[in-house]
Amino acid sequence: VKHAIIVAGGSGKRMQSATPKQFLNLNGMPILMHTIKVFWQYDSAINIVLVLPAAHITTWNSLVDKHQFSIKHKVVAGGLERFHSVLNGLNTITEGIVGIHDGVRPLVSLNTLKTCYETAKTAGSAIPTTAVVESLRQKTETGSVSVNRAEFLNVQTPQCFDVQQLKPCFNIGFQNSFTDDASVWEYAGNTVTLVDGNVENIKITTPSDLVFAEVIKLE
């Protein structure tokens, strides 16, 4: 059984827009619908769980009506931190492989989805990564230092896990060190398997990201 927990909690501050960024239109349809659609294109039988801030559920329902969006999905209310939102989604499923995905990553490729879900099925987990192209600096107490970008990887989503192995990891409770779902998994003593993601699979956070996504989706 395959599941997708799509987490859409962002407020859109960086987008300079009053509309939560996951609801912004990308070629005429909200970003979040594009994201859901890719998972459905990958596997039309996948169980899609959409986690939204409680305050946005009414808006979402009216967008679904307006766009006559027909891909089946369950809506669950989110929590205080991403950790709690994912947990609310996890509480609706019991077994199989789950991919936890950012709602504002509509450019994930079918190939990335395939690699992640198939790897997680045999390895227990799979998270997509890409090479760091920009030079990096690390902040220090007194300023910052150059670091070697070749030692780092960008981490994307979906982060895929065996559901029965992942659920106990979330029983530990929220820690400030949890930056993504893989860090919850690792904190519980598991190791993550890295796979290659697709470079276009950016998190849409700025107006120029949206422009980029529009062009890629039209191609």
Add this chain to the structure above:
Amino acid sequence: VKHAIIVAGGSGKRMQSATPKQFLNLNGMPILMHTIKVFWQYDSAINIVLVLPAAHITTWNSLVDKHQFSIKHKVVAGGLERFHSVLNGLNTITEGIVGIHDGVRPLVSLNTLKTCYETAKTAGSAIPTTAVVESLRQKTETGSVSVNRAEFLNVQTPQCFDVQQLKPCFNIGFQNSFTDDASVWEYAGNTVTLVDGNVENIKITTPSDLVFAEVIKLE
């Protein structure tokens, strides 16, 4: 006196193209010409030094003819590493502020250029940075670990320096730890001043980056 050393050494492997990426067309004109043009738009009196691999100089000259590219610039042959290419450019100048810039970053904003050059004039150096949006992992001997992206910054160009302070830093000779020009500056005992860059100022390394740049340049 303001100088720009524009370094264009990439081979275009990631672009899946036989043409060096800096020569690829962006809305009908090679990327590198767009990059030169932004510096000229910022200050039409700026001294532009273009560092090209020796093998590409003939091609560049014919592109200049073909596009009737009239912005004045000096062409210098590059060296083995970026370090040596920058040094060859530095050897043509003696004082003032120099901005060292990647040839494949045509999306640097006029505002970023202004901030960098003006800050370097008073502080001795200025390098543009942006927040890291993607989650990061650091490679380890046995695998990789999550790191907190809030502790890191993306580093862009132009990296700007006082010429008379920078030149002695390059006398030290090449070190493997030199990942950018700021690291040469710091290795000699100087501190760098960080300023805000513009997020669009990406290094064009993939076909989708080129698509992004085409849309941003048309706006």
